[in-house]
Amino acid sequence: xxxxxxxxxxxxxxxxxxxxQTPAPKAxxxxxxxxxxxxxxxxxxxxxVYALYGRGxxxxxxxxxxxxxxxxxxxxxxxxxxxxxxxxxxxxxxKFLVNTHHHGDHVGGNDFFRPFALIVAHDNVxxxxxxxxxxxxxxxxxxxxxxxxxGNEQGAKALAEQLEWAKxxxxxxxAAPVLTFDSELRIHPGGGxxxxxxxxxxxxxxxxxxxxxxxxxxxxxxxxFFNKSIPFVDVSAGGSVHGYEKxxxxxxGRVPPEVRVIPGHGEVTDLAGLKxxxxxxxxxxxxxxxxxxxxxxxxxxxxxxDLPAYKDYxxxxxxxxxxxxxxxxxxxxx
Ligand SMILES: [Zn+2]
Numbered sequence: 373x374x375x376x377x378x379x380x381x382x383x384x385x386x387x388x389x390x391x392x393q394t395p396a397p398k399a400x401x402x403x404x405x406x407x408x409x410x411x412x413x414x415x416x417x418x419x420x421v422y423a424l425y426g427r428g429x430x431x432x433x434x435x436x437x438x439x440x441x442x443x444x445x446x447x448x449x450x451x452x453x454x455x456x457x458x459x460x461x462x463x464x465x466x467k468f469l470v471n472t473h474h475h476g477d478h479v480g481g482n483d484f485f486r487p488f489a490l491i492v493a494h495d496n497v498x499x500x501x502x503x504x505x506x507x508x509x510x511x512x513x514x515x516x517x518x519x520x521x522x523g524n525e526q527g528a529k530a531l532a533e534q535l536e537w538a539k540x541x542x543x544x545x546x547a548a549p550v551l552t553f554d555s556e557l558r559i560h561p562g563g564g565x566x567x568x569x570x571x572x573x574x575x576x577x578x579x580x581x582x583x584x585x586x587x588x589x590x591x592x593x594x595x596x597f598f599n600k601s602i603p604f605v606d607v608s609a610g611g612s613v614h615g616y617e618k619x620x621x622x623x624x625g626r627v628p629p630e631v632r633v634i635p636g637h638g639e640v641t642d643l644a645g646l647k648x649x650x651x652x653x654x655x656x657x658x659x660x661x662x663x664x665x666x667x668x669x670x671x672x673x674x675x676x677x678d679l680p681a682y683k684d685y686x687x688x689x690x691x692x693x694x695x696x697x698x699x700x701x702x703x704x705x706x
Pocket of ligand 1: 473
């Protein structure tokens, strides 16, 4: 069976190339339109670290004695608002911007911060962002047709806008990270804080990093963690359900029990919340392994897959089957 691209998948894909795009990309159908003054919610987490909820991937930032370090940039149209939220807390300059991965709802505001902030990410984030015009021109015409056929006019329109952008953008205009690394990197922002950036096994994409504020004991997971939400596994960008399990184990083994966790999507939580998400991943993998061991076809498995414990999770109806399909494809035949 060819894996269908879900509505949420299309919405996410539509955001992939939002970086450097002018004018700003429109909100995807997955994100509720709200007036600008109510888009943001700021949550202090102690140790001068803050979570900032808006539209798209959650933001984290640290206010040091000299400068601000920001994690992810949501969308271009929100970037001035992100800066305004930071200005409610401090007037210090924003000096570093870490991107957890290349998706448009996490890097879309990069262009706004580029004149004054050093953009940092894993090597693959830069590679994928710079390749996005080519990838979009190759993949989007078919996705637009698919969205139209599914009656998703809004999704088709968002994709068409991205396609137009991909045709006219010059690669040098893309606000990709200028400082990249292959495994780990540490930022020393002063104030006794050390900001650790860890690249993890391919999970959400093959360029995922998490950011650990060592002294504050706060962890920004990027999209390696969707809290109370079924994750999007971007298989086309090297993502893997097995990889999710490995990545989560690697992180859980390195952080203290009292850590506070900012997920890529959903509310800030604790280690127990992160472990619950790991359990979901393990359950999907387990279901796929059992189906394969029983000789079930992929179609039959996808027909019957049901994990009632996660029924309340956002995206259960569409993304669970996508996750299950990916897990089935990855499960070794027994
Ligand atoms: Zn993402």
